[in-house]
Amino acid sequence: MPTQHPQGGFKPRSDLVRTLIERGHVYQATDLEGLDAAALAGPISAYIGFDATASSLHVGSLVQIMTLRRLQQTGHRPIVLMGGGTTKVGDPSDKAAQRPMLSDADIAANIAGIRKAFAPFLRFGEGPTDAVMANNADWLDKLGYIEFLRDYGVHFTINKMISLEFVKTRLANEQPFTFLEFNYVLMQAADFLELNRRYGCTLQFGGSEQWGNIVNGIDLIRRIEGRATFGVTAPLVTTASGAKMGKTVEGAVWLNADMRSPYEYWQFWRNTEDADVGRFLRLFTDLPLDEIGRLETLGGAEINEAKKILASEATTLLHGPAAAEAAAGAAKAAFEEGRLSDDMPTVEIASSDLAAMTYTALMIATGFATSNGDARRQIAGGAFRIDGVKVADANAVVDVSAAQAELRKGNTRKRLVVTG
Numbered sequence: 139m140p141t142q143h144p145q146g147g148f149k150p151r152s153d154l155v156r157t158l159i160e161r162g163h164v165y166q167a168t169d170l171e172g173l174d175a176a177a178l179a180g181p182i183s184a185y186i187g188f189d190a191t192a193s194s195l196h197v198g199s200l201v202q203i204m205t206l207r208r209l210q211q212t213g214h215r216p217i218v219l220m221g222g223g224t225t226k227v228g229d230p231s232d233k234a235a236q237r238p239m240l241s242d243a244d245i246a247a248n249i250a251g252i253r254k255a256f257a258p259f260l261r262f263g264e265g266p267t268d269a270v271m272a273n274n275a276d277w278l279d280k281l282g283y284i285e286f287l288r289d290y291g292v293h294f295t296i297n298k299m300i301s302l303e304f305v306k307t308r309l310a311n312e313q314p315f316t317f318l319e320f321n322y323v324l325m326q327a328a329d330f331l332e333l334n335r336r337y338g339c340t341l342q343f344g345g346s347e348q349w350g351n352i353v354n355g356i357d358l359i360r361r362i363e364g365r366a367t368f369g370v371t372a373p374l375v376t377t378a379s380g381a382k383m384g385k386t387v388e389g390a391v392w393l394n395a396d397m398r399s400p401y402e403y404w405q406f407w408r409n410t411e412d413a414d415v416g417r418f419l420r421l422f423t424d425l426p427l428d429e430i431g432r433l434e435t436l437g438g439a440e441i442n443e444a445k446k447i448l449a450s451e452a453t454t455l456l457h458g459p460a461a462a463e464a465a466a467g468a469a470k471a472a473f474e475e476g477r478l479s480d481d482m483p484t485v486e487i488a489s490s491d492l493a494a495m496t497y498t499a500l501m502i503a504t505g506f507a508t509s510n511g512d513a514r515r516q517i518a519g520g521a522f523r524i525d526g527v528k529v530a531d532a533n534a535v536v537d538v539s540a541a542q543a544e545l546r547k548g549n550t551r552k553r554l555v556v557t558g
Contacts, residue, residue, distance in 0.1 A: 148170055148171065150170070150174045151174055151178055152173075152174045152175075152177035152178045152212070153177075153212040153213065154173075154174075154177040154182075154208070154209065154212040154213075154214060155170060155173060155174045155177060157208050157211070157212050158205070158208055158370065160420070160427060161204075161208060161420045161421060161427075162373070162417060162420050162421050163201070163204070163205050163208060163370075163372050163421070164370055164371075164372065164373075165346050165371045165372055165373040165374075166346065166349055166369075166370070166371045167368070167369065167370045167371075168352075168353065168356060168368055168369045168370075169366075169368055172366065172368060173341065173368045173370070176340060176341075176368070177212075177214065181213055181214050181215055181266050181267055182214050182215070182340050182341055183214070183215040183216075183217055183270075183333075183337050183338055183339040183340065183341070184206070184209055184214065184215070184216060184217065184339065184340070184341035184342065184343055185216070185217035185218070185219050185272075185329075185330075185333055185339050185341075185342055185343070186202045186205065186206060186216075186217075186218065186219065186342070186343045186344060187219040187220075187221050187224065187274070187326065187329060187344075188202075188218065188219065188220060188221060188252060189221035189224055189225040190220060190221055190222065190225045190240075190245045190248035190249045190252060191225060191240070191248065192248060192251075192252075193247060193248050193250075193251035193252070193394070193397075194251050194252060194254075194255065194392040194393055194394035194397050195252055195255045195392075195393050196384045196390040196391050196392050196393060197383060197384035197390075197391040197393070197406070198375070198382065198383050198384030198390075199255075199384075199393075200384070200393070200421075200422060201345075201372050201375050201383075201421055201422075202343065202344070202345065202372065203255065203256065203259050203260075204259070204421060204422060205343050205372060206218065206259070206260060206269070206343070207259045207260060209343075210260060210261060210267060210269060211424075213267055214267060215266065215267050215268065215269065215270065215337075216260055216269040216270070217269070217270045217271075217272060217333060217337060217339055218256055218260070218269060218270070218271045218272070219271075219272050219273070219274055219329060219333065220249050220252065220253075220271065220272065220273040220274070220275075221273075221274055222245055222246075222249060222273040222274060222275030222276075222278075222279075223273075223274040223275040223276075223277070223278030223279055223325065224274055224278065224322065224325050224326065224329070225240060225245050225248075226239075226240070226242075226245070227318055227319065227321060227322050227325060249273070251394060253271070254393075254394055255393040255394065255456075256269070256271070258455060258456050258457070258458070259455065259456075270337060272333065272336075272337075274325075274329050274332070277328075277332050278325060278328070278329075281328075286324070286328075290324050290327065290328050290358065291324060293357070293358055293361050293362070294323070294324055294327075294354070298354075299320065299323060302323070302350040303350060305320075322351075323350070323351055323354055324354075326351045326354070326355060327351070327354045327355040327357075327358040328358070329355070330342050330352075330355030330356070330358070330359060330367070331355065331358050331359050331362060331363070334359050334363065334365065334367060335363075339367075340365075340366075340367045340368060341367065341368045341369070341370065342355060342356075342367070342368075342369050342370075343369075343370050343371070343372065344369070344370075344371050344372070345371060345372055345374065346371045346372065346373055346374050347374070348371060349369070349371050352369035352371065353369060355367075355369075356368070356369055375421070377410075377411055377414055378411045378412075378413035378414050379411060391403065391406050393456060395457060395461075400453055400456075400457040400461035400462065400464070400465045401464070401465040401468050401469070403452075403453055403456065403457065403465070404449045404450070404452075404453045404462065404465035404466060404469065405449070405465075405469065406449075407422075407445070407448050407449035407452045407453065408445050408446060408448075408449040408469065409445075410445050410448060410449075412441050415433065415434055415441060415444050415445060415448060416430060416431075416433070416434030418448055418452075419433060419434070419444075419447075419448050419451070422448070422451075422452050422455075423448065423451035423452055423455065424451070424455070425447075425451055433447060446466065449462075449465075449466070450462045450463075450465075450466050453465055453466075487500075487503060492536055494535065495535065495536050496532065496533055496534065496535055496536065497513070497517060497522065497529045497531065497532050497533075497534055497536060498510050498513040498514060498517070498532045498533065499513075500536050501513040501516065501517070501522060506522065513532060514532040517529050517530070517531075517532040518532070
């Protein structure tokens with residue numbers, strides 16, 4: 139199947155394809171001209187699948203959520219597919235080893251948490267362009283093994299499947315690739331076919347690592363139903379320094395507020411590298427492109443104002459304008475005015491525990507470090523302060539006599555510790 143990249147002479151006529159390209163959502167596509175024509179002909183339905191491997195999605199999934207948002211903004215219907223069935227197998231396409239198995243109860247709980255991430259970005263309802271949320275457990279759980287092999291397995295060859303990049307990589311590295319994981323490709327293809335039958339879904343979006351899975355789904359629909367469908371992948375989003383999007387020293391940047399506060403979410407975007415500001419404004423905000431063009435030309439200290447706009451716009455989309463304003467205000471109070479704010483993240487530690495706690499343990503307890511070694515490295519580098527005083531000895535016992543203390547890591551991270 140031909141692969142198309144958005145670079146080149148193609149000039150889209152549809153709002154959908156033009157917006158996706160201008161905003162940076164397209165890395166590969168199976169047939170951009172055909173998709174462009176289909177989008178002009180009337181509302182189309184498109185889906186992205188999300189496996190339920192955790193109780194929240196993180197920023198690494200945000201480009202996919204924003205892709206569905208662009209779809210709806212340009213007059214089409216998004217389908218959010220929860221992987222209640224596929225999570226039981228585990229997607230091997232971006233993993234060097236098999237995922238741990240989750241129980242049905244764990245998967246159900248994770249789906250309940252993940253659902254929260256979509257409400258701020260998509261409009262759900264019964265209208266022709268209102269978003270739909272489906273769960274592939276509704277059909278995959280009902281498939282009998284012989285039925286599955288007969289109806290779907292006959293359309294896949296071992297030759298083709300071992301040519302998939304993630305399969306070749308796993309085999310080349312002599313990593314186990316189980317028969318269970320091998321079936322994931324068939325299950326995802328079956329999802330596209332089922333959504334095509336139920337909702338008239340003609341387009342699958344995904345990350346760049348999903349290309350092989352998407353193409354197999356398109357081929358299955360062509361073989362069984364004789365219908366043409368489309369696939370578009372987004373680029374892998376990394377920072378200018380090469381770090382994977384959504385990962386920080388403190389861990390994943392979760393979308394659910396109970397796992398990453400609006401203030402911390404705002405700070406994540408505020409800490410964007412200079413070279414990423416324009417790209418992230420296009421991908422993760424609704425700001426007009428001409429305004430983004432102006433902001434990304436700023437240099438020197440002015441680029442920090444663009445980062446604050448990025449932080450506030452991204453936080454507004456997820457948590458609402460009030461939370462974004464409070465986060466921006468707390469950051470200004472802490473870093474520009476040198477005062478504490480009620481909106482600063484607070485960690486409560488019992489006085490008796492704090493009295494016996496080393497600075498290394500305190501950094502871990504407050505989320506500033508992920509391990510003893512990480513804490514010691516940061517302290518040795520002079521990155522950790524309490525009430526403005528640099529911590530010098532990682533193994534010393536914490537000396538905090540007041541009822542509360544301000545913890546600061548570098549120039550952009552603060553916590554308030556309250557003893558009780």
